[in-house]
Amino acid sequence: MGKKRKQAEVQExxxxxxxxxxxPKRTLLGWKDGAVVKKSDSAVFRNKxxxxxxxxxxxxxxxxxxMMDVVSLLPHCKKDSKVExxxxxxxxxxxxxxxxxxxxxxxxxxxxxxxxxxxxAKSPGGPSAKFLVNAVHTMEExxxxxxxxxxxxxxxxxxxNFDEEPHWKLLKELIMQTFGTPxxxxxxxxxxxxxxxxxxxxRHIWFRNYQISVPHNEIDKVxxxxxxxxxxxxxxxxxxxxxxxxxxxxxxxxxxxxNPLYISPNLERAQLKREKATKYVKKVKAKTRxxxxxxxxxxxxxxxxxxxxx
Amino acid sequence: xxxFKKDKTxxxxxxSDVEEELESKSDSEQExxxxxxxxxxxxxxxxxxxxxxxxxxxxxNVDWMHKLTIDHEQAADIDVEDDLAREMAFYxxxxxxTRKAFANLQSIGLPFLRPPDYYAEMVKxxxxxxxxxxxxxxxxxxxxxxxxxxxAREAKKIAKEVQAQKNKERAKRKKEDIESVKKWRxxxxxxxxxxxxxxxxxFNFDEGNxxxxxxxxxxGVAPGDRSGGxxxxxxxxxxxxxxxxxxxxxxxxxxxxNTAESTNDFKNFNKxxxxx
Numbered sequence: 410m411g412k413k414r415k416q417a418e419v420q421e422x423x424x425x426x427x428x429x430x431x432x433p434k435r436t437l438l439g440w441k442d443g444a445v446v447k448k449s450d451s452a453v454f455r456n457k458x459x460x461x462x463x464x465x466x467x468x469x470x471x472x473x474x475x476m477m478d479v480v481s482l483l484p485h486c487k488k489d490s491k492v493e494x495x496x497x498x499x500x501x502x503x504x505x506x507x508x509x510x511x512x513x514x515x516x517x518x519x520x521x522x523x524x525x526x527x528x529x530a531k532s533p534g535g536p537s538a539k540f541l542v543n544a545v546h547t548m549e550e551x552x553x554x555x556x557x558x559x560x561x562x563x564x565x566x567x568x569x570n571f572d573e574e575p576h577w578k579l580l581k582e583l584i585m586q587t588f589g590t591p592x593x594x595x596x597x598x599x600x601x602x603x604x605x606x607x608x609x610x611x612r613h614i615w616f617r618n619y620q621i622s623v624p625h626n627e628i629d630k631v632x633x634x635x636x637x638x639x640x641x642x643x644x645x646x647x648x649x650x651x652x653x654x655x656x657x658x659x660x661x662x663x664x665x666x667x668n669p670l671y672i673s674p675n676l677e678r679a680q681l682k683r684e685k686a687t688k689y690v691k692k693v694k695a696k697t698r699x700x701x702x703x704x705x706x707x708x709x710x711x712x713x714x715x716x717x718x719x
Numbered sequence: 720x721x722x723f724k725k726d727k728t729x730x731x732x733x734x735s736d737v738e739e740e741l742e743s744k745s746d747s748e749q750e751x752x753x754x755x756x757x758x759x760x761x762x763x764x765x766x767x768x769x770x771x772x773x774x775x776x777x778x779x780n781v782d783w784m785h786k787l788t789i790d791h792e793q794a795a796d797i798d799v800e801d802d803l804a805r806e807m808a809f810y811x812x813x814x815x816x817t818r819k820a821f822a823n824l825q826s827i828g829l830p831f832l833r834p835p836d837y838y839a840e841m842v843k844x845x846x847x848x849x850x851x852x853x854x855x856x857x858x859x860x861x862x863x864x865x866x867x868x869x870x871a872r873e874a875k876k877i878a879k880e881v882q883a884q885k886n887k888e889r890a891k892r893k894k895e896d897i898e899s900v901k902k903w904r905x906x907x908x909x910x911x912x913x914x915x916x917x918x919x920x921x922f923n924f925d926e927g928n929x930x931x932x933x934x935x936x937x938x939g940v941a942p943g944d945r946s947g948g949x950x951x952x953x954x955x956x957x958x959x960x961x962x963x964x965x966x967x968x969x970x971x972x973x974x975x976x977n978t979a980e981s982t983n984d985f986k987n988f989n990k991x992x993x994x995x
Contacts, residue, residue, distance in 0.1 A: 454781050481842050536771045548843060552854045558833060559840045565786075566816030568793040575768040582776055585788055592785050600833040601787075601824065606813045608791075611799040617806075619813045623832060639821075641813050644842065657767060665767040669757035 456591035460486040461506050461532075464517035465494035472525045474547040476517045478646040481548075482618065483588065484560040484596035487511060494518050499660025506532040506659075513587050514659070517542075524674045527650060528660065529583055535658040536665065538580060540650040541674070543613065548645040555620035555642035557603040562590040563618075564601055568608040576655055576666040577609065584614075603644060612670060614650040619643050783823060789816035 460483055464476050468491065480488050487509050492498055498518075506514050516528035525545065530537030565588060571581040584607055590597050606617040619641040655666040777785070791812040798804050824831040843851075964974070 454778055454785065456777075456785050531775050534774060536775070549847070552851050554851055554855070556841050556843045556848060559842050561833070562787060564817060564820040565788045566791050566812050566820075567788060568812060569790050570793060572790070575765050575772070576763075579768050579772045582772055585786060586775070586777075589785075589787060598839060599829075599831075600837070601820070601831045602833050604813045604817050604820075606809045606816075608793065608809055608812055610797050610805060610808070613799075615805075615809065617809045617813065619810070619817075621817050639814075639817065641810060641817065655768065657771060663764070663767065664762045665764045665771065667761035667763070669759070669761045 455593075456589075458485055458513060458586055458589075458591050459509075459511040460587050461489055461502075461509055461511040461514040462486045462517075463489045463492050463502070463505070463514070465498070465519050466491045467522065468517065468519040469522055469525070471545060471547060471550075472517055472519050472542075474549055475525075475542075475545050475646055475648065478548045479515065481559060482563070483590065485590050485594050486515075492516070494520070502528075502530075502660055503532065513583075515587060521675075526653075529587060530659040531583070531586070532659050535662050536579065536583070536655055537659045537661075538583060538655045539653045540614075541653055541671070542648050543651055544615075544647065544649040546645060546647040551643075551645040551647065553643045553645045555618075555622075555644035557620045557644060558598050558600060560590075560596045561598045561600050561602050562592070562594075563588070564604040564621075565589055566604060566606050568610075570609045571607070576652070579655065579665075580614070580652065581607075604641070612651075612668075614652070616646075616648050616650070617643065618645060784827065787820065789819045791815050 513531045518526040525542040527540045571577045608615045657663040797808045
């Protein structure tokens with residue numbers, strides 16, 4: 410019992426340390442912040458990121474589950490009701506973001522019940538990026554054994570090729586700001602037990618989420634053996650983002666980047682269909698070729714043709 | 720000749736049609752092909768991108784604790800189609816990143832790992848984890864069952880072989896026995912059926928039908944027994960008898976037929992009763 414209390418005390422200490430930046434003094438009229446902020450130079454920066462997460466109407470259940478998974482991974486997000494995906498959705502979304510006091514938005518747009526697009530935007534000033542989401546596996550359907558605290562801050566790992574080109578750099582910054590949980594966020598827990606992977610393979614951004622499991626008795630001596638014994642267990646979800654376009658503003662503005670290799674899924678399907686449809690044409694073509702060949706090379710008259718006639 | 724001409728004209732018509740179709744198809748192919756290559760007239764505003772990056776980026780001297788980002792040097796070529804290699808690359812990235820991050824966190828000096836007695840809401844609910852567990856168990860069971868089936872199949876195979884071996888041996892022995900009888904006969908014929916030490920051929924037929932199976936369908940079971948020979952094993956004699964008499968299965972006919980003893984047995988007839 411005594412032991413437990415000790416640990417609880419330790420935790421308290423931790424929390425105190427976590428909320429180390431000195432709070433502004435409370436006055437009768439409110440927070441007395443102006444002077445205090447200037448005092449502490451290191452604490453000037455405070456991440457107040459809030460992410461609005463919504464989806465379009467008529468979204469697929471699978472994609473909706475993916476969205477819910479993302480919501481459960483981001484303690485600093487606010488979920489809003491579905492939005493009609495019309496031409497004017499940008500304006501409505503910007504409005505909603507402003508109303509909900511958010512600074513960025515993740516908008517899951519489902520089209521034709523099968524294609525999922527993800528909009529990632531910084532709200533008032535932009536930029537915004539549009540992705541096609543491939544290879545979606547939700548937490549529910551992936552029977553993965555990993556699990557981690559809800560609200561613990563993730564460690565974000567990026568593959569090095571994010572720093573190679575300007576548009577990847579911008580996307581990295583965007584992802585870092587939206588997916589990273591702000592330090593000292595109210596719902597965040599002061600431990601780190603999961604890690605996000607953002608990796609560019611084949612010009613797509615792949616997302617994975619792993620639980621960090623360290624053997625319990627090793628916790629106190631992580632510096633010695635614990636780091637080597639650490640293992641990762643995947644938690645899910647999985648998805649793969651194919652960047653389509655990057656715009657200067659939020660849901661609009663000048664186009665800054667276009668993916669030259671992007672083929673819209675509609676076009677892809679049309680191609681497949683057309684390939685199938687050409688089956689008959691090919692057959693007819695082969696037939697006529699044969700006919701032409703026969704006509705061009707007529708058989709020589711058979712000299713033994715009327716040998717048995719008499 | 721006329722027919723031929725007609726054919727030819729038709730052919731020409733067909734050909735022209737097909738050629739048209741081919742042209743249209745090649746048109747469509749021309750549409751298709753460039754999609755697989757990078758299109759050239761795309762927007763790529765490098766300055767704009769960098770400007771935007773500067774706009775949204777956090778100040779340079781931000782503490783790492785705010786970002787928690789780790790860069791990982793990725794292996795040069797990862798085959799996207801190879802699931803295992805790809806996932807392995809992600810895993811190594813995560814592991815490497817975690818190691819670096821933990822080193823950083825440790826240098827800050829605050830505890831960062833969840834103590835074992837700290838319970839809080841998890842991302843996956845308990846019911847979900849139970850489902851995962853049950854799924855794992857089911858998979859394990861499936862594998863075990865498959866293995867068992869495999870084993871049984873192999874055992875069956877072996878048993879079959881053994882049986883075949885036995886049959887072979889039996890046939891061989893039978894043949895040998897017959898041979899030896901013939902040999903003995905010949906010897907006796909040659910010696911003019913003289914009684915002597917050749918009298919006993921050295922067989923012992925009493926030993927039983929060594930090479931023949933018993934003709935009884937149910938060896939060791941009485942013909943009228945309906946219990947299939949289980950009568951012997953029982954402990955309640957009366958019950959057993961009743962079972963063998965009235966139980967399921969077996970032929971009833973045998974019971975109702977007379978035998979040599981039963982014809983002569985008048986024990987059950989009450990002679991006096993009728994006369995009265």
